[in-house]
Amino acid sequence: MPRSDKSARANPDSTEDAFVRLSALVRPELEAVNRTIRKRMESEHAPRIPELSAHLIEAGGKRLRPVLTLAAAKLCGYEGDHQIRLAAAVEFIHTATLLHDDVVDESAKRRGRPTANILFGNQQSVLVGDYLFARSFQLMVETGSIRVLDILAGASAVIAEGEVLQLTAQHDLAGGEARYFQVIRGKTAALFAAAAEVGGVVAAATEAEISALRNYGDALGIAFQLVDDRLDYGGAAAAMGKNVGDDFRDGKATLPVLIAHQEGGPEERDFWSRVIEDHDQSDGDLEEAHRLLGAHRALDRTTERAAEWGERAIAALDIFADSEMKRALTDIVGFVTARAR
Numbered sequence: 001m002p003r004s005d006k007s008a009r010a011n012p013d014s015t016e017d018a019f020v021r022l023s024a025l026v027r028p029e030l031e032a033v034n035r036t037i038r039k040r041m042e043s044e045h046a047p048r049i050p051e052l053s054a055h056l057i058e059a060g061g062k063r064l065r066p067v068l069t070l071a072a073a074k075l076c077g078y079e080g081d082h083q084i085r086l087a088a089a090v091e092f093i094h095t096a097t098l099l100h101d102d103v104v105d106e107s108a109k110r111r112g113r114p115t116a117n118i119l120f121g122n123q124q125s126v127l128v129g130d131y132l133f134a135r136s137f138q139l140m141v142e143t144g145s146i147r148v149l150d151i152l153a154g155a156s157a158v159i160a161e162g163e164v165l166q167l168t169a170q171h172d173l174a175g176g177e178a179r180y181f182q183v184i185r186g187k188t189a190a191l192f193a194a195a196a197e198v199g200g201v202v203a204a205a206t207e208a209e210i211s212a213l214r215n216y217g218d219a220l221g222i223a224f225q226l227v228d229d230r231l232d233y234g235g236a237a238a239a240m241g242k243n244v245g246d247d248f249r250d251g252k253a254t255l256p257v258l259i260a261h262q263e264g265g266p267e268e269r270d271f272w273s274r275v276i277e278d279h280d281q282s283d284g285d286l287e288e289a290h291r292l293l294g295a296h297r298a299l300d301r302t303t304e305r306a307a308e309w310g311e312r313a314i315a316a317l318d319i320f321a322d323s324e325m326k327r328a329l330t331d332i333v334g335f336v337t338a339r340a341r
Contacts, residue, residue, distance in 0.1 A: 018335035019062055022328040026070040029084060033066055036088040040135045052120050052128045055113075057095055064332075065195040066091045068220075072199025072213050075325045082143040082202045089152060090195045092136035097159055097191075099129035104167065107246075148198045155194035162186020171251045171277050173261050180255055184225040185218070192221030212319045219313035220333060226306035227339050229254035230299050233290060245286050251279040255305065257289075259298040268292055303337075310337045 023030060037057060043049040066087035073083035101107070102115040103122045117125040133156070140149045166183045169175055196217030200210040232247040233256055247254050253261075253276055261272040271288065275281050293299055310333040320326050 018331035076203035076205040078203030085139040089136040089139040096129040096132040158190040188225040189221030193217035216316040223309040230302040256298040
């Protein structure tokens with residue numbers, strides 16, 4: 001096993017352009033993915049499908065998950081083209097879940113723009129999401145690999161389970177961190193993990209390398225969601241493309257809330273029970289939530305937890321020899337966690 005060294009640690013000074021560098025390493029493949037996405041969004045009989053899909057897919061998302069698939073395949077020395085189909089399938093799965101989530105959450109804004117359900121209605125958003133799921137499975141089948149089909153189909157099921165669990169338990173503080181991490185591992189980390197894993201599978205990497213890629217994606221996905229949940233209270237609405245406090249207003253028991261609730265006194269716990277469990281909120285409650293979160297360093301501690309998961313992601317890559325791609329995948333961890341600063 002290649003030894004770990006300082007070159008494999010994330011460089012905090014490089015976080016801003018880390019994604020640019022990683023994307024540049026897979027630029028030809030990423031351009032092919034974008035062409036595949038546009039082609040597979042086409043519909044001869046329902047022009048609303050490409051119109052609605054493009055509203056979200058072309059809205060400025062960074063394609064982080066499909067880039068992970070391309071990067072993992074290249075890290076493992078793959079020289080074919082099946083990773084193009086798999087990366088497009090990953091993006092379709094991601095986009096389909098966003099379309100469905102915005103309907104369930106009654107969201108009005110994503111990536112700084114009105115959501116598809118606001119512009120086109122809930123029915124069309126759900127049906128186009130279904131269409132993209134179907135397209136993703138067509139792309140998987142075209143690789144001829146039952147294993148990648150199993151991985152991505154399994155991830156799709158886990159994502160749905162995570163979303164249902166969040167919906168049924170989002171106002172429940174009693175589940176604590178165990179349930180919270182179960183939710184975010186399902187709704188976010190599962191696709192990160194699968195995206196990286198299938199890149200190794202299509203490259204015929206060793207089982208140890210495939211497992212390492214899955215662990216890398218899982219840890220990176222958890223760090224990503226922890227940062228998102230911290231940013232909901234942190235004033236980075238422009239970067240997030242949504243309103244600060246959305247999770248609070250929805251009554252979601254995210255990690256910052258769980259920390260403050262667990263460590264608060266009786267009056268503080270009563271406050272969190274009212275605004276999260278009972279979903280009984282009044283003017284000034286968001287400001288009070290900010291005060292309590294600050295009193296217990298809940299936001300800073302969530303950021304620290306994200307950094308810990310980022311270190312796990314980096315450590316998972318230790319099995320791979322030093323290379324430009326490995327360094328880029330290492331630095332992308334800093335890109336993800338630095339959003340919380």
